[in-house]
Amino acid sequence: MGLFFFAYRDFTGDADALLERQGFGRAHHRVLYFVNLKPGMPVADLLDILKITKQSLARVLRQLIDNGYIEQETGQADRRQRLLFATDKGRALFASLSASQASRIEAAISGLPEQAGHIVRQFLAGMVEPGDRPVLDGLKLTEKL
Numbered sequence: 001m002g003l004f005f006f007a008y009r010d011f012t013g014d015a016d017a018l019l020e021r022q023g024f025g026r027a028h029h030r031v032l033y034f035v036n037l038k039p040g041m042p043v044a045d046l047l048d049i050l051k052i053t054k055q056s057l058a059r060v061l062r063q064l065i066d067n068g069y070i071e072q073e074t075g076q077a078d079r080r081q082r083l084l085f086a087t088d089k090g091r092a093l094f095a096s097l098s099a100s101q102a103s104r105i106e107a108a109i110s111g112l113p114e115q116a117g118h119i120v121r122q123f124l125a126g127m128v129e130p131g132d133r134p135v136l137d138g139l140k141l142t143e144k145l
Contacts, residue, residue: 014100022067022093027052027060029097035070035084036094037139042075043082049135069093121145 019029064070069090075081109117136142
């Protein structure tokens with residue numbers, strides 16, 4: 001568990017510093033991540049993924065919308081639905097946040113035997129609650145398993 005703690009601390013550290021300069025935190029990063037991963041994601045799906053309250057999401061989402069990182073559209077089939085899209089500014093921030101994290105992951109995996117990347121992905125998927133497996137599949141996070 002100690003290794004997991006230090007790995008997570010360092011994995012999030014660079015992104016945290018960049019987020020702080022924008023006046024944001026990890027919750028903003030999570031929203032940006034999933035909205036960039038699946039453009040047009042309904043707010044209801046995001047609530048299910050993040051497992052946070054509507055009130056918590058509303059505050060974070062309002063900041064991202066007001067600062068031009070996310071836009072919200074009404075669903076065409078269901079007018080009550082709010083669909084989320086990253087703006088160019090939101091995609092750029094997401095790319096900046098992801099760059100250091102992706103580099104850290106690639107560097108760690110590159111020093112391992114050839115099949116280790118696959119095993120690491122299996123391990124991470126195994127850490128997720130079994131009931132969330134369809135969510136991982138829907139987000140295409142399990143394609144390389």
